[in-house]
Amino acid sequence: MTSFYGKSVLVLGGSRGIGAAIVRRFASDGAKVVFSYLSSPDEAQVLAAETGSEALRVDSADRDALIALIASLGPLDVLVVNSGILGAGDPLNMPPDDIDRLFRINIHAPYHAAVAAARTMPDGGRIIFIGSANADRMPMAGLAAYSASKSALKGMTKGLARDFGARGITVNVIQPGPTDTDMNPAGGPLKDVMHGFMAIKRHAKGEEIAGLVAYLAGPEAGIITGAAYNIDGGFTA
Numbered sequence: 001m002t003s004f005y006g007k008s009v010l011v012l013g014g015s016r017g018i019g020a021a022i023v024r025r026f027a028s029d030g031a032k033v034v035f036s037y038l039s040s041p042d043e044a045q046v047l048a049a050e051t052g053s054e055a056l057r058v059d060s061a062d063r064d065a066l067i068a069l070i071a072s073l074g075p076l077d078v079l080v081v082n083s084g085i086l087g088a089g090d091p092l093n094m095p096p097d098d099i100d101r102l103f104r105i106n107i108h109a110p111y112h113a114a115v116a117a118a119r120t121m122p123d124g125g126r127i128i129f130i131g132s133a134n135a136d137r138m139p140m141a142g143l144a145a146y147s148a149s150k151s152a153l154k155g156m157t158k159g160l161a162r163d164f165g166a167r168g169i170t171v172n173v174i175q176p177g178p179t180d181t182d183m184n185p186a187g188g189p190l191k192d193v194m195h196g197f198m199a200i201k202r203h204a205k206g207e208e209i210a211g212l213v214a215y216l217a218g219p220e221a222g223i224i225t226g227a228a229y230n231i232d233g234g235f236t237a
């Protein structure tokens with residue numbers, strides 16, 4: 001375990017799934033954790049009480065509210081942008097407003113949050129995006145907007161790593177494969193199809209993704225930046 005005692009951590013989208021596992025990991029490693037949520041106030045309050053973290057309701061699609069939240073928190077040692085939505089379907093039938101909202105949450109929010117955090121982040125800080133293995137492999141129809149949004153994070157990661165590298169701030173993207181959450185339950189109807197693309201034929205657990213987040217946020221990872229890490233049971237192999 002890495003000690004994050006005294007470190008200030010913000011997790012965007014922490015009320016459920018992978019984000020909740022990340023909140024639990026940092027809290028159990030001693031960090032002062034704040035997380036945002038939108039539609040799950042009950043889960044957020046239970047998690048905050050369980051972990052001693054603070055839950056704040058902020059829509060990642062609301063750029064100005066997101067920037068104001070980050071400015072209000074003061075210097076962050078670690079920013080994790082986990083909030084993301086899926087949006088699957090025939091592109092010919094998907095409402096354009098829904099696609100634009102997906103891009104605001106999955107692309108615009110990580111960019112604006114990272115820049116806002118970097119304004120006050122101390123040297124050696126960490127910015128970690130939760131992307132998707134679908135940035136590198138999209139073997140199913142109906143997910144073009146989602147995979148495009150996750151591919152955007154790879155370019156953003158490389159560019160921001162250059163922008164903030166002189167201050168020792170690292171920027172990386174973690175790309176999970178199928179992971180057991182409400183978004184993609186291990187017992188869902190597509191599980192056999194997804195496992196067919198994998199070398200290790202099971203969904204990941206949120207804790208496994210949180211473990212890689214903790215490593216990249218920790219002192220051993222200070223030279224890792226601009227990188228994309230697939231954690232996907234071989235989905236992209």
Ligand SMILES: NC(=O)c1ccc[n+]([C@@H]2O[C@H](COP(=O)([O-])OP(=O)(O)OC[C@H]3O[C@@H](n4cnc5c(N)ncnc54)[C@H](OP(=O)(O)O)[C@@H]3O)[C@@H](O)[C@H]2O)c1
Nearest residue numbers: 013015016017018037038039040060084178179181183184
């Ligand atoms: N599960 C997978 O198989 C998988 C695979 C690859 C990548 N990912 C990525 O991993 C991340 C987490 O996914 P998950 O599976 O844990 O999803 P999930 O179970 O649907 O949870 C999503 C989390 O993001 C929050 N969130 C969503 N939209 C938000 C918004 N507009 N503002 C604030 N918070 C928001 C949700 O909060 P509320 O419920 O409070 O709104 C929730 O805490 C996403 O970026 C996803 O694309 C997941």
